[in-house]
Amino acid sequence: MPENHPKNDFLDLPRPVRKEDTFNEDKLLTYLKQVLPHLEGPLEVRQFPSGHSNLTYLLRMKDQDLVLRRPPRGKEIKTAHDMEREYRVLSSLQEVYPRVPRPLVYCEDPEVLGAPFYIMERIQGVILRGKEPPARILLTEDVMRQLCCRMVDHLVELHKVDLVESGLRDFGKPEGYIQRQVTGWTKRYFNAKTDSIPKIEQTAAWLKETMPVEERDALIHNDYKYDNLVLDPQDLTRIMAVLDWEMATVGDPFMDVGTTLGYWLDPQDPDPIKMLPFGPTLMRGNLDRAHLVERYENGYGLPMAHPVFYYVYGLFKIAVIAQQIYKRYKDGFSQDKRFAMMILGVQILGDQAILAIEKGRIYDLG
Secondary structure, three states: OOOOOOOHHHEOOOEOOOHHHOOOHHHHHHHHHHHOOOOOOOEEEEEOOOOOOOEEEEEEEOOEEEEEEEOOOOOOOOHHHHHHHHHHHHHHHOOOOOOOOOEEEEEOOHHHHOOOEEEEEOOOOEOOOOOOOOOOOOOOHHHHHHHHHHHHHHHHHHHOOOHHHHOOOOOOOOOOHHHHHHHHHHHHHHHHOOOOOHHHHHHHHHHHHOOOOOOOOEEEOOOOOHHHEEEEOOEEEEEEEEOOOOOOEEEOHHHHHHHHHHOOOOOOOOHHHHOOOOOOOOOOOOOOHHHHHHHHHHHHOOOOOOHHHHHHHHHHHHHHHHHHHHHHHHOOOOOOHHHHHHHHHHHHHHHHHHHHHHHOOOOOOO
16 A cells, blocks of 8 residues: 555554664665565665564565564563464464465574564554544444454454364464463563562462363464454455464463453443553444453354453453563663553553452453
8 A cells, every 4th residue: 555545644654663673774685685585675674663572663675565573672581482483373374364464484593683583474454553543544333343243253263273274283282271371471470570569469369279171272362452453444344464473372262362351441441441552442333341252152152151260361461461561661671661651551450350350250340
């Protein structure tokens, strides 16, 4: 889509690269000419400003736009493994779940950028960030309802991907998945802890004591929400692509739904959590959390027996991610000013988790 397209201001557009996220562009250009010799022209690098985890850049060479993803500095997980996994899942899903960008090349040579990275095609479209889009995006109640329902249906479709046909049967270890997630996210929280937030620690203890029995496994995205969907600018109910597969694995699909629920705000929620920038789930036409679960259950064909557990898990997981980002900012690995207030989000998510536990439901928590 050309830069002067009338809906251009609705697209996810890049900006100049942040100072702390720069790299040697000459080395990258030399590498690109070796592995993608069909590319022509000088290299222009810009950065997509949204997102809080892996860094995402636009690479422009003549009339070809590509996207590069690499881990941020100061990240303590096995970043090379993350990039390779994300590249593999995109490659494997091309034929069985075509709503993913086409990956082009994976590089683990630290001499190029100083970290592993991969390059994929760019899919331009509308990405819904923030609680409400600009008024010029015509998200009527009917459009919002159609989009919301398709979002749930596409998640069901992902969870029904044949693991053998896709070649992803060995992509994760489904046995003991819930226990590993609860244990792992709890460990990550305490490793990144900066402040005393008792309700987060209470939530971790409750999750450990309340884990349901696992009865199913599927390919799961692990960060499925509105701002990881690319929408067709000409038809906002059409989902063109799902982005950010860095946490994808094989595990319990209900845990995937739990993460989506964690980002899902209802009109009846307490005011503090409705302040968090979790996408336009409060707009008229959206299903509430209870009806989202109902639609998912009807599509997937199995009831979610313990929705409170999965919702609380989603809130806890998001809180831990926010805590990790805040620690990275506090330790000086990022100067992104958005990260300075992350600790307040951790507190709010802890409050919401305990509220859901005490009320024993995922709805009407205000």
